[in-house]
Amino acid sequence: MTQHTLFVCTTCASTWENGKRVGISGGERLLAQLAQQHAEWELREQFTLQPVSCMSACDRPCAVAFAAPGKHTFVFGKLSADEATLPEKAAAVLNCAELYFEKPDGLLAWAERPKPMRTVVSRVPPLSAARSA
Ligand code: FES
Secondary structure: OOOEEEEEEOOOOOEEEOOEEEOOOHHHHHHHHHHHHHOOOOOOOOEEEEEEOOOOOOOOOOOEEEEOOOOOEEEEOOOOOOHHHHHHHHHHHHHHHHHHHHOOOOOOOHHHOOHHHOOEEEEEOOHHHHHHO
16 A cells, blocks of 8 residues: 655744744644644554654645645645634645545546635645656
């Protein structure tokens, strides 16, 4: 079975003082919520949850991405890390990841994605498609 990865930026929505990050970032809060839901998720064995330090979507925090061999890679942004809506945001990420998992090419139409997942920062074609284009 193809292994899928859910990347989560842990630097997004950070607070900076004198050039140093202080406290817990919004990305770290989102990751913690995702980890909690991921542990109970039916696709937890198929989707690796992987923290990353940046995906160049810094002006649209928080950012997550889906990637898998042979599929388009999607980077999503504007997932606010507001404490009150974090569980709902994390659920939307995992619901969207389920759609991604079901698609052989990973293509996700705007209208079928949960509302919090409608800001796509980039969509990169699979390596095989890029080579033949
Ligand atoms: S800090 Fe999160 S994408 Fe750059």
